[in-house]
Amino acid sequence: MGEPDVDALGIDLAPGRATGAGADELERAAEAALRPRSLDEFVGQRVVRDQLSLVLDAAVGRGAPPDHVLLSGPPGLGKTTLAMIIAAELATSLRVTSGPAIQHAGDLAAVLSSLDEGEVLFIDEIHRLARPAEELLYVAMEDFRVDIIVGKGAGASAIPLSLPRFTVVGATTRAGLLPAPLRDRFGFTGHLDFYSAEELERVLVRSARLLGADLAPDAAVEIAGRSRGTPRIANRLLRRVRDWAQVRGDGSLDLQAAHAALDVYQVDALGLDRLDRAVLTALCTRFGGGPVGLTTLAVTVGEEPETVETVAEPYLVREGLVGRTPRGRVATPAAWQHLGLTPPAEASTLFS
Numbered sequence: 001m002g003e004p005d006v007d008a009l010g011i012d013l014a015p016g017r018a019t020g021a022g023a024d025e026l027e028r029a030a031e032a033a034l035r036p037r038s039l040d041e042f043v044g045q046r047v048v049r050d051q052l053s054l055v056l057d058a059a060v061g062r063g064a065p066p067d068h069v070l071l072s073g074p075p076g077l078g079k080t081t082l083a084m085i086i087a088a089e090l091a092t093s094l095r096v097t098s099g100p101a102i103q104h105a106g107d108l109a110a111v112l113s114s115l116d117e118g119e120v121l122f123i124d125e126i127h128r129l130a131r132p133a134e135e136l137l138y139v140a141m142e143d144f145r146v147d148i149i150v151g152k153g154a155g156a157s158a159i160p161l162s163l164p165r166f167t168v169v170g171a172t173t174r175a176g177l178l179p180a181p182l183r184d185r186f187g188f189t190g191h192l193d194f195y196s197a198e199e200l201e202r203v204l205v206r207s208a209r210l211l212g213a214d215l216a217p218d219a220a221v222e223i224a225g226r227s228r229g230t231p232r233i234a235n236r237l238l239r240r241v242r243d244w245a246q247v248r249g250d251g252s253l254d255l256q257a258a259h260a261a262l263d264v265y266q267v268d269a270l271g272l273d274r275l276d277r278a279v280l281t282a283l284c285t286r287f288g289g290g291p292v293g294l295t296t297l298a299v300t301v302g303e304e305p306e307t308v309e310t311v312a313e314p315y316l317v318r319e320g321l322v323g324r325t326p327r328g329r330v331a332t333p334a335a336w337q338h339l340g341l342t343p344p345a346e347a348s349t350l351f352s
């Protein structure tokens with residue numbers, strides 16, 4: 001299969017502002033073209049990469065499918081990419097589904113019973129599986145069997161159906177929400193953390209090469225520093241800088257193009273996106289720096305609590321802008337400073 005035409009596909013919207021299905025599809029296609037295809041190409045996450053490579057090499061050596069793999073971490077850090085790499089390294093095919101897509105246990109039974117020996121089943125957002133599906137999955141993962149229920153009420157009976165050996169790769173932004181019996185079925189768990197600026201520079205250099213663009217080293221440093229520790233964002237910003245260079249510059253992806261494009265798309269010095277800034281601003285201006293509960297904060301910015309907790313908060317906490325206390329979320333002095341605001345006198349005592 002040939003590579004998608006990335007040039008034709010790189011016309012997506014601003015980061016975090018994809019609005020239509022068409023835009024989403026273009027974004028996904030542009031992303032897919034930049035995905036690493038092997039563990040060697042996968043930048044960073046050294047510990048997870050080393051451990052996973054051992055699990056996969058051992059499985060290949062034994063000629064049997066590896067243990068089930070659980071990958072956790074914030075969005076855009078490479079969970080889907082790793083699932084694809086796992087299937088590729090095992091020279092097998094990948095079947096993809098997600099927790100929200102499986103409404104009933106029967107949906108999952110249908111997917112499982114159609115698997116071929118050794119295939120990898122990727123279940124994205126596995127923490128969102130419905131309880132009956134989750135229970136069916138425990139048995140399938142452990143005993144490679146599903147019980148098909150025939151009939152209803154007192155006359156119902158379960159007919160066991162054996163499954164071929166397969167490997168589940170589960171991805172979650174909220175490992176803590178997985179019930180223990182499901183978590184225990186995974187022989188290997190890897191947690192992906194935000195990338196360092198140096199790792200993101202390597203992601204950018206690789207992506208620029210694949211796009212056929214000549215990225216200046218200082219432009220790579222600038223983009224990496226504003227990518228929120230996330231390869232998906234680094235790649236998006238790279239495409240925006242390339243757009244700017246093509247339309248308003250002389251085609252060079254240099255520091256001037258990087259500054260100008262990042263200004264146009266309002267990516268601030270820390271790379272905070274719209275949601276991050278909305279959370280910080282609400283925390284400081286509506287709640288005097290907190291403490292405020294997650295649900296109240298989420299309602300104020302018009303998002304689900306889960307989105308605020310899994311998408312915005314991990315990076316804000318890591319950057320030292322938001323703290324979690326037993327009484328709720330609080331803005332740190334760095335948050336006020338980043339927004340160019342003066343904290344009320346009592347806010348500073350929260351951290352003293």
Ligand SMILES: Nc1ncnc2c1ncn2[C@@H]1O[C@H](COP(=O)(O)OP(=O)(O)OP(=O)(O)O)[C@@H](O)[C@H]1O
Nearest residue numbers: 031034035042043075076077078079080081231232
């Ligand atoms: N380690 C890496 N090296 C190079 N590129 C990477 C790496 N990790 C992710 N990417 C790039 O970032 C993009 C997003 O990665 P991916 O879709 O795997 O993230 P994810 O964790 O599955 O996100 P989500 O939870 O939102 O589904 C990929 O298209 C890939 O190009």
